[in-house]
Amino acid sequence: MSSNPLARALNSLHMGNDIVDDVSFSIFVTIFVVTISAVLFVLGREFFCWYFKINERIELLRRLEQKIGINSTDKGDKT
Numbered sequence: 001m002s003s004n005p006l007a008r009a010l011n012s013l014h015m016g017n018d019i020v021d022d023v024s025f026s027i028f029v030t031i032f033v034v035t036i037s038a039v040l041f042v043l044g045r046e047f048f049c050w051y052f053k054i055n056e057r058i059e060l061l062r063r064l065e066q067k068i069g070i071n072s073t074d075k076g077d078k079t
Helices: 005-016 018-051 054-068
Strands: none
16 A cells, blocks of 8 residues: 555545446446347337338228228127
8 A cells, every 4th residue: 555645535535436337337237238228129120110011011901991881990890
């Protein structure tokens, strides 16, 4: 340890902040991972829907429903 009182005081102040720094870093990493995961989910979903033409299938089914007169809110009960 150094004999300089200022250096000793700064060292003692810094030693108490290790836990705060660890918690702050953990919070940052958690927010970063959640953000990246959300972005990847949205992009992956868009790619999946585009690749398997899900959006086009939904549009075709809606047009078919309109042509044959079925309402999307009907549950199949025609009594």
